[in-house]
Amino acid sequence: MAAGIDDIAIYIPRLYIDASDFAKARGLDPVKLQKGLGVSQMAIVDANQDPACLAANACLKIMQNNKLSPEDIGRLYVSTESAFDESKAMNSYVIGMLEQVYGQGSFEHCGGIETKFACVSGSYALYDNANWIRADEADGKAALVVVSDIAKYDMGSSGEMTQGAGSVVMLLNDKPRLLEFDPKVTATSIKDEYDFYRPFGKETPIVHGQYSNMLYMIQVRKALEAYKKKVIKTGLIKMESGDTILDHMDYINMHLPYSNMGKKALAYLVRHEWRQLPRWKRILKEIGMEEPVPKDPRGTIESVLGDQEFMTKDHEFTKLFTKTQEYQEVYEAKLSSSLIASTMIGNLYTASLYLGFRSSLEFEYQKGVDLLGKRVGFGSYGSGSSAMVFSGVIQPGFEEVVKNMNLESELGDRRRLTLDEYEDLHENKLTPENSMIHSKKEFVLVDVKTDEESRGERRYVFNE
Numbered sequence: 001m002a003a004g005i006d007d008i009a010i011y012i013p014r015l016y017i018d019a020s021d022f023a024k025a026r027g028l029d030p031v032k033l034q035k036g037l038g039v040s041q042m043a044i045v046d047a048n049q050d051p052a053c054l055a056a057n058a059c060l061k062i063m064q065n066n067k068l069s070p071e072d073i074g075r076l077y078v079s080t081e082s083a084f085d086e087s088k089a090m091n092s093y094v095i096g097m098l099e100q101v102y103g104q105g106s107f108e109h110c111g112g113i114e115t116k117f118a119c120v121s122g123s124y125a126l127y128d129n130a131n132w133i134r135a136d137e138a139d140g141k142a143a144l145v146v147v148s149d150i151a152k153y154d155m156g157s158s159g160e161m162t163q164g165a166g167s168v169v170m171l172l173n174d175k176p177r178l179l180e181f182d183p184k185v186t187a188t189s190i191k192d193e194y195d196f197y198r199p200f201g202k203e204t205p206i207v208h209g210q211y212s213n214m215l216y217m218i219q220v221r222k223a224l225e226a227y228k229k230k231v232i233k234t235g236l237i238k239m240e241s242g243d244t245i246l247d248h249m250d251y252i253n254m255h256l257p258y259s260n261m262g263k264k265a266l267a268y269l270v271r272h273e274w275r276q277l278p279r280w281k282r283i284l285k286e287i288g289m290e291e292p293v294p295k296d297p298r299g300t301i302e303s304v305l306g307d308q309e310f311m312t313k314d315h316e317f318t319k320l321f322t323k324t325q326e327y328q329e330v331y332e333a334k335l336s337s338s339l340i341a342s343t344m345i346g347n348l349y350t351a352s353l354y355l356g357f358r359s360s361l362e363f364e365y366q367k368g369v370d371l372l373g374k375r376v377g378f379g380s381y382g383s384g385s386s387a388m389v390f391s392g393v394i395q396p397g398f399e400e401v402v403k404n405m406n407l408e409s410e411l412g413d414r415r416r417l418t419l420d421e422y423e424d425l426h427e428n429k430l431t432p433e434n435s436m437i438h439s440k441k442e443f444v445l446v447d448v449k450t451d452e453e454s455r456g457e458r459r460y461v462f463n464e
């Protein structure tokens with residue numbers, strides 16, 4: 001049985017901090033954010049929003065857009081790393097909110113859990129729910145996989161310029177209009193690591209930024225190697241000599257903690273793949289320098305990052321490599337459209353990869369590309385750490401869904417925060433009743449109980 005993504009919807013908070021305001025306040029060069037990281041605006045949650053209401057707002061949108069009723073949904077999974085309870089799962093809050101609209105008990109038989117593995121857990125949730133459909137357990141129903149997060153770092157830390165917030169929901173079924181997953185080729189890599197983690201009770205993560213950048217690329221490459229083996233074994237793709245697996249992906253969507261991480265990761269993967277091929281000689285000639293190797297090629301990430309001479313040369317080599325015509329063609333055709341939304345919104349942790357997919361569909365369609373039959377590759381990464389590589393093919397019904405995508409109108413009337421407003425929100429100085437925006441037709445948080453008996457209970461309302 002087939003399984004895949006039938007539709008996709010997003011909910012992005014309307015408040016944002018502009019990269020130029022942020023850079024000025026922190027004494028940074030705005031070009032570092034805009035060109036160095038690819039960050040122009042970062043979406044920020046209001047005082048009456050949390051990851052559960054972002055998720056519920058995205059779910060309501062996809063249900064209304066598709067005229068779905070609760071009986072059509074067999075499973076609702078929420079993947080997040082912004083959980084606020086160690087026991088109660090976030091899908092229960094989301095169902096509570098949806099039942100305010102659809103009626104008490106209307107989701108009574110909708111199974112689901114909250115999943116966690118930093119930014120990769122949404123991909124595991126998609127895989128598990130696709131397999132639920134493939135196993136014919138769905139009884140004709142669809143699954144909703146919601147990825148929802150608030151990416152928040154310590155004030156003044158280098159992570160602070162890579163924040164963002166939002167939710168993406170995907171409707172999965174056995175006759176997907178958008179994308180059917182390729183069967184039996186999903187591949188993973190995993191390693192116990194401390195690149196980025198958030199111990200219990202701490203609101204912001206502990207991050208080793210440059211270490212995390214390199215680990216991300218290594219883990220995705222390992223998952224890609226495993227994917228390649230599966231693709232060859234299953235015969236999904238016929239590889240000719242001189243081909244790389246990336247030649248057989250029309251689009252490549254990467255996890256985007258900031259949009260330039262996608263560029264960095266693509267360059268790393270392409271370099272790794274092309275190095276083995278006859279075309280590499282031609283590329284080296286065009287670059288005009290040998291590819292540098294670390295002093296200790298079998299060393300650790302720390303030893304490579306500490307090898308200053310190598311890091312400088314490698315940086316220079318990468319810059320020249322990414323300017324070659326052959327690489328530029330790959331970048332423009334396969335990745336560039338997926339980066340547009342990330343630049344405007346920032347890091348959504350679990351949701352970043354899927355916001356990128358959504359962005360790629362909209363902006364490639366606008367270019368006039370016929371998306372039918374195109375193979376889309378996904379490179380998912382979660383700190384701590386695990387990567388997942390999988391793929392799917394765009395289906396005949398795609399146009400019905402993609403023609404209505406309009407990121408700008410979905411972002412709506414955004415409000416640019418002053419730095420003081422941003423800092424008050426960041427430091428949790430405002431209570432829900434002091435929210436900056438009074439939104440309509442949305443779920444909002446109204447109260448979090450503090451008394452001993454009901455501490456942590458959250459109350460939400462749907463603002464008519």
Ligand code: HMG
Nearest residue numbers: 029031032036118119158159162209210212213257382383
């Ligand atoms: P940093 O170390 O301060 O920045 O913070 P940098 O020095 O690496 O500079 C960034 C880029 O800007 C570089 O470009 C500079 O050259 C350039 P590159 O060399 O990489 O091409 N640059 C400039 N360009 C123009 N004009 C200038 C200028 N100055 C510098 N004046 C870092 C960057 C990402 C490390 C930091 O923001 C951070 O720690 N972020 C949080 C961690 C993160 O996002 N890691 C990404 C990989 S791990 C991951 O994706 C998982 C994650 O999503 C969590 C999860 O899984 O749950 C984070």
